[in-house]
Each structure stands twice: as structure tokens, then as C-alpha cells.
Amino acid sequence: MSDEKEKSYLFDRPENVERLLKGFYAICILLVLADFVLHRHIGFGWEEIPAFYAIYGFAACVVLVVIAKKMRNVVMRKEDYYDE
Amino acid sequence: MSELSPFVLYFVTALLVGFTRGLPRQVILLAAPVVTGLHLWLNVEIGSTITHAIMSYELIILRVDKLSLLFGYLFCIASFIASIFSLHVKDTKQHIAGVVYAGSALGAVFAGDLITLFVFWELLAISSVFLIWARGTERALKAGMRYLVFQVLSGVLLLAGALVYYHNTGSLAFDHIGLEAGVAGWLIFIAFGIKSAFPFLHSWLTDGYPEATVTGTVFLSAFTTKVAVYALARGFAGEEILVYIGVSMACFPIFYAVIENDLRKVLAYSLINQVGFMVTGIGIGTALALNGAIAHAFSDVIFKGLLFMSMGAVLYRAGNINGSDLGGLYKSMPKTTVLCIIGALSISAFPLFSGFVSKSMVMTALMHGDYGYLWLLMLFASAGVFHHAGIKIPYFAFFAHDSGIRTEEAPNNMLIAMTIAAVLCIFIGTQPQYLYALLPWEVEYWPYDLTHVLAQLQLLFFSALAFVWLNKKGLYPPELPSVNLDMEWFYRKLLPVGAQQTVNFLHCAKKSTLTTIMAPMQGIQTKLAQSSVAKYYLSESWPTGSMVFWISAILAAFMLLDIFGLGH
Numbered sequence: 096m097s098d099e100k101e102k103s104y105l106f107d108r109p110e111n112v113e114r115l116l117k118g119f120y121a122i123c124i125l126l127v128l129a130d131f132v133l134h135r136h137i138g139f140g141w142e143e144i145p146a147f148y149a150i151y152g153f154a155a156c157v158v159l160v161v162i163a164k165k166m167r168n169v170v171m172r173k174e175d176y177y178d179e
Numbered sequence: 180m181s182e183l184s185p186f187v188l189y190f191v192t193a194l195l196v197g198f199t200r201g202l203p204r205q206v207i208l209l210a211a212p213v214v215t216g217l218h219l220w221l222n223v224e225i226g227s228t229i230t231h232a233i234m235s236y237e238l239i240i241l242r243v244d245k246l247s248l249l250f251g252y253l254f255c256i257a258s259f260i261a262s263i264f265s266l267h268v269k270d271t272k273q274h275i276a277g278v279v280y281a282g283s284a285l286g287a288v289f290a291g292d293l294i295t296l297f298v299f300w301e302l303l304a305i306s307s308v309f310l311i312w313a314r315g316t317e318r319a320l321k322a323g324m325r326y327l328v329f330q331v332l333s334g335v336l337l338l339a340g341a342l343v344y345y346h347n348t349g350s351l352a353f354d355h356i357g358l359e360a361g362v363a364g365w366l367i368f369i370a371f372g373i374k375s376a377f378p379f380l381h382s383w384l385t386d387g388y389p390e391a392t393v394t395g396t397v398f399l400s401a402f403t404t405k406v407a408v409y410a411l412a413r414g415f416a417g418e419e420i421l422v423y424i425g426v427s428m429a430c431f432p433i434f435y436a437v438i439e440n441d442l443r444k445v446l447a448y449s450l451i452n453q454v455g456f457m458v459t460g461i462g463i464g465t466a467l468a469l470n471g472a473i474a475h476a477f478s479d480v481i482f483k484g485l486l487f488m489s490m491g492a493v494l495y496r497a498g499n500i501n502g503s504d505l506g507g508l509y510k511s512m513p514k515t516t517v518l519c520i521i522g523a524l525s526i527s528a529f530p531l532f533s534g535f536v537s538k539s540m541v542m543t544a545l546m547h548g549d550y551g552y553l554w555l556l557m558l559f560a561s562a563g564v565f566h567h568a569g570i571k572i573p574y575f576a577f578f579a580h581d582s583g584i585r586t587e588e589a590p591n592n593m594l595i596a597m598t599i600a601a602v603l604c605i606f607i608g609t610q611p612q613y614l615y616a617l618l619p620w621e622v623e624y625w626p627y628d629l630t631h632v633l634a635q636l637q638l639l640f641f642s643a644l645a646f647v648w649l650n651k652k653g654l655y656p657p658e659l660p661s662v663n664l665d666m667e668w669f670y671r672k673l674l675p676v677g678a679q680q681t682v683n684f685l686h687c688a689k690k691s692t693l694t695t696i697m698a699p700m701q702g703i704q705t706k707l708a709q710s711s712v713a714k715y716y717l718s719e720s721w722p723t724g725s726m727v728f729w730i731s732a733i734l735a736a737f738m739l740l741d742i743f744g745l746g747h
Binding site: 104105106107116119120122123126127129130133134135136138139141142146148149150151152153154155156157158159160161162163164166167169170171172173174176177178 | 437546628635637642644672
């Protein structure tokens with residue numbers, strides 16, 4: 096299947112990845128700025144924290160990944176663990 | 180014409196599928212859900228019932244209200260999409276299993292009494308296991324067996340509960356049951372709980388679904404858990420305990436999903452996570468929450484189906500579904516990639532996609548119910564969904580490092596099935612009024628306001644930012660060929676090993692007891708042989724004849740005792 100000179104794909108070029116990420120960061124910044132301009136309804140007290148959802152989303156995922164990584168020490172076994 | 184229960188059409192189809200091959204069979208497979216769907220849409224009216232007398236009892240095999248009708252439509256759509264996806268399959272038993280399975284799901288949601296529900300409940304179990312066994316591997320065979328044990332257990336509990344319920348109330352009608360119904364309530368609750376994959380009872384799902392065939396998993400993901408969600412919504416709406424169960428269902432699987440290597444197993448965990456949102460909604464029990472739970476079941480069947488289809492297509496083409504071995508597939512499967520991303524955006528509840536319009540109802544209901552900390556946990560779960568299902572699935576399959584796998588785009592029938600699902604995801608997401616109109620409870624709700632959209636976008640984009648950051652820092656756990664211990668460890672490892680060790684222990688105990696007893700015995704025997712009594716015949720050997728003699732003697736003694744009345 097593999098040709099000698101395989102076609103270069105979209106994300107084979109690092110500058111495309113770079114471009115995508117820059118656009119992504121820009122949206123993140125705009126979303127935080129929007130929090131200061133636009134008014135959200137407040138249901139719970141903690142929603143009043145500026146950019147609450149942004150902070151929470153970021154922190155939640157970092158916590159998730161850190162705990163999940165620690166979990167590997169306890170629960171991870173070899174692929175054929177049950178076949179032995 | 181309304182005197183026809185929809186499952187009948189499916190069971191007739193299953194029969195026809197058994198006798199046809201090739202194009203006629205494909206036409207029949209596609210016609211069944213279309214005809215049934217039209218029948219439900221045009222002929223079946225809310226309030227109509229069909230009863231069937233068996234012995235002295237009247238079974239309600241069709242009971243139509245908005246709740247059952249919505250699930251009826253949903254199951255027709257789901258089986259239509261799954262049938263297209265599996266159109267290339269030649270294996271007759273898989274087709275029959277799929278059709279009977281979908282038909283049983285229809286039968287279960289229209290069942291008006293607990294006995295009819297039980298019958299379809301068990302049919303769901305028995306038909307679906309063939310979709311796992313059809314994989315043909317040793318692993319699938321064993322996993323299917325374990326799956327079946329759970330499913331049948333659920334059925335037995337349901338039947339036991341139904342009988343106790345009948346004994347207590349004199350009724351078998353399947354309406355609100357509630358835990359206040361005592362033992363009967365709990366038995367039925369646990370039966371429903373097994374099928375909806377409550378924590379600690381969930382491992383049949385994560386164990387069985389990834390072992391099923393490429394097309395089988397698509398069927399499996401649609402019906403069993405959603406029938407259970409329907410049953411909970413009908414029987415146990417507003418039970419406070421469901422809120423806590425639902426929140427834990429939404430939270431714990433995401434940790435497993437992050438470190439799981441088999442991408443279809445990642446989806447199985449995220450299936451539990453999504454059912455957690457539904458169960459929470461049912462537990463809150465307000466009109467908004469219940470509508471949210473039902474609406475989310477509707478969107479989930481379609482986007483989860485789409486995700487399972489895209490991973491099925493990858494497995495079909497690449498022959499592998501482990502994150503550690505995949506990557507770079509967007510080069511050879513660009514259409515599947517795009518369709519998978521639509522599914523990923525829908526499950527992550529991106530605005531304009533189906534998950535957003537249904538999940539936000541449950542979140543809003545939590546807020547109205549003033550469940551502050553639970554709401555925070557559900558927000559955590561929402562971020563987590565995006566992390567593992569929204570990003571991890573497409574990223575590790577289609578992007579990440581280039582695995583060097585070059586294959587073909589998914590077959591056309593798979594692409595068509597995925598496209599229909601993707602279009603539905605966007606349609607529901609952008610035009611939610613049509614789905615809302617079908618919902619059983621009357622409530623005014625509109626998801627698109629500034630607060631919701633902004634909050635959700637912030638949550639999702641910054642979850643993605645966390646992923647990018649962790650990846651760049653090299654902190655993201657790499658995909659590793661491994662298994663992670665979960666509840667199934669108890670019966671796949673602890674129980675067999677425990678049983679083995681018990682057997683070994685008993686064996687050793689027996690041996691050592693025998694030696695301790697035999698040694699002195701032997702000593703006595705040798706001593707006896709050397710002693711002066713050895714000349715007596717009986718002490719030397721134990722022929723059968725002498726045994727018979729002594730038994731006769733003992734019996735004779737007993738008889739004499741009895742005759743003279745001494746034994747009394």
C-alpha cells in the first residue's frame with residue numbers, strides 16, 4: 096500500500112498544526128473576555144466567579160487525568176491478565 | 180390496523196430473514212423498521228391498548244402513551260440505522276438476533292404489565308447475547324456467558340419482584356411502583372438497576388460490549404440500557420436514591436475511560452456515564468428533569484450509535500481497535516473521521532449538537548432542585564465526557580502519531596448509516612422543538628440562551644485546553660496495551676482463584692488428615708498382626724463376606740430389639 100512518495104496530509108505539516116492551535120487559543124481567550132462583557136444568569140453563588148466555567152473545565156480535566164494516572168498503579172494489569 | 184403490536188412485525192421479519200438471502204433479505208431488513216415506524220406514527224394512537232387473556236389473567240401487550248411511543252419511534256430509528264450499518268453482513272444468525280433484539284425492546288416499552296415486561300426483558304437478554312457470541316472468539320464466548328448470567332439474573336429478580344408485587348397489591352400493572360412497595364419494589368428496582376448498569380452491577384456492559392461483533396455493538400448500545408431507563412422512568416420516577424446513583428454513574432466511568440486502551444471499551448464506559456445523566460434526571464423527578472432524561476436517552480441512542488459505528492468501521496478496516504496501535508487514520512478514512520467528530524461533538528454537548536439540547540435539561544433541573552454539590556459533580560462529568568469521548572476517541576484513532584496503517588474508507592453502507600445518524604444529531608441539536616414536542620411531560624424549555632451557550636463553550640474549550648496542555652507537557656497518560664481491573668475482577672479472578680485455592684486447601688487438608696489418621700492405624704494393624712490375636716480370622720483381613728455377615732448380625736440385633744419393644 097505504501098507508495099515511495101506518499102502524499103503529504105493536512106497535519107503532516109507542523110505549521111498546520113500550529114495554525115489550528117493558534118486559532119484554538121484565540122477562541123479560548125475570546126471566551127474568557129466574553130465573560131466580562133456579557134452577563135450570565137446566576138443560579139449558584141460560585142457561578143459569580145469570573146470565567147467560572149473556564150476555570151472549572153480546565154481544573155476538572157487536569158484533576159481527572161492526574162487521578163486516572165494514579166489509578167493505573169492500582170488497577171492496570173497486563174493484557175492477558177484474565178487469560179492466564 | 181392499530182390492533183397490531185409493533186414487536187409482531189419485527190418477529191415476522193426475523194422469520195423471513197431466516198429464509199431469505201441476498202437482496203430480498205436486505206430489503207426486508209430495511210423495510211421492518213420503516214413499516215413499523217410508519218405504523219406507530221400513523222395508526223397507533225395514544226391511549227390504545229391490546230390485551231390478551233392467558234388462563235385467568237389478562238396480559239396487556241400494548242399500552243400506548245407518550246412515553247412508550249417516544250421510545251417506540253426511537254427504537255425504530257435506531258434499528259433502521261443499525262440495519263443499514265450491518266447490511267453487508269452475511270451471517271444469518273446475527274441478523275436474526277439483531278431483529279429479535281430490536282423487536283423485544285419494542286415489546287418491552289409497550290408492555291402494560293409486569294409479566295409481559297418480564298417476557299421481553301428475557302428475550303432481550305437471550306437475543307442480544309448472540310451478537311456477542313457471533314464474534315466467534317474464545318474471549319467473546321466467555322464474555323457472552325458472563326453477560327448472559329447478569330441479564331438472566333436481572334430477569335429472575337424482575338419475575339420474583341412481579342410475583343411479590345402481585346401478592347401484595349393484587350395487581351401486575353406496570354405503572355409507578357416506587358421503593359415504598361417494599362421487597363417487591365426493591366427486587367424490581369435492582370432488576371432494572373442491573374440492566375441500566377448501576378455502579379457495581381455494570382461490569383456486564385464494559386465486559387460484554389467490546390467483545391461483540393463490529394455491527395453487534397451498534398445494536399447493543401441502543402436497546403438494553405435504554406429499555407432499562409424507560410422502565411426506571413415509568414416505575415421509579417422521583418426516587419431520591421436515583422439522583423445519587425446517577426451522579427456516581429456519571430462520574431466513576433470517566434476515570435476508567437481515560438486510561439482504557441480498547442476504544443470500544445472507552446465508549447462502553449462513556450455509555451454508563453451518559454446513562455448516569457438519565458438516571459439522575461429520573462431521580463429528580465420533576466417534569467423538566469424527566470423530560471431531560473428521556474430526551475437524553477433519545478439523543479444518546481443516536482450519537483452513541485454513531486460513535487460505536489465509527490469505531491466499528493475502524494475495527495472493520497484496520498482490524499484493531501486499541502488506541503495504542505491506531506493513529507493517523509484520518510489519512511485513509513477521512514469521511515469516517517468527520518462523522519466520528521460529529522458524534523464526539525454531540526456526546527460532549529456542544530451547542531448546535533444533540534447532546535446539548537437534552538443534557539442541559541438535566542443540568543437545569545439539578546439547579547432548580549438546588550442540588551449544589553451534585554451539580555458541580557455533574558459539571559465535572561460533563562467536562563470529563565468531552566475529555567474521553569469527545570477528544571480521546573477521535574484523537575487516538577484518527578490523529579495522534581501516525582501508526583502507519585493505510586486502509587480504505589469504510590464501506591458505503593456504513594458511511595450511509597453514519598451519515599444518517601450524524602444528520603439526526605445536528606437536526607436535533609439545531610431544531611430541538613421537534614424532539615421537545617414528543618416529550619411526555621408538559622414543560623416550557625428552550626436551551627439556547629446566552630448563559631447556557633457561553634457557559635458550555637467555556638467549559639468545553641477549556642477542557643480541550645487542558646488536554647492540549649497535558650499533551651504538550653507529556654503528562655497525558657499514554658495509551659498502553661493493558662486491562663484495568665474493574666468489578667468483573669471479583670468474578671473473573673477472585674472467585675475462580677478463590678475457588679481453586681479452596682479446592683487445593685481442601686485437597687491438602689484431606690491428604691494430611693488421611694496421613695495423620697492412617698499412620699497410627701497402620702501402626703496398630705502391624706502391631707495387631709504381630710500380636711497373639713493375629714491368629715483370629717477377622718483381624719487379618721476384611722473380606723466382603725465377613726462384612727455382610729456382621730451387617731446381618733447388626734440388623735438381626737436391631738430386629739430383635741424392635742420385636743421386644745426395647746427400641747422405643
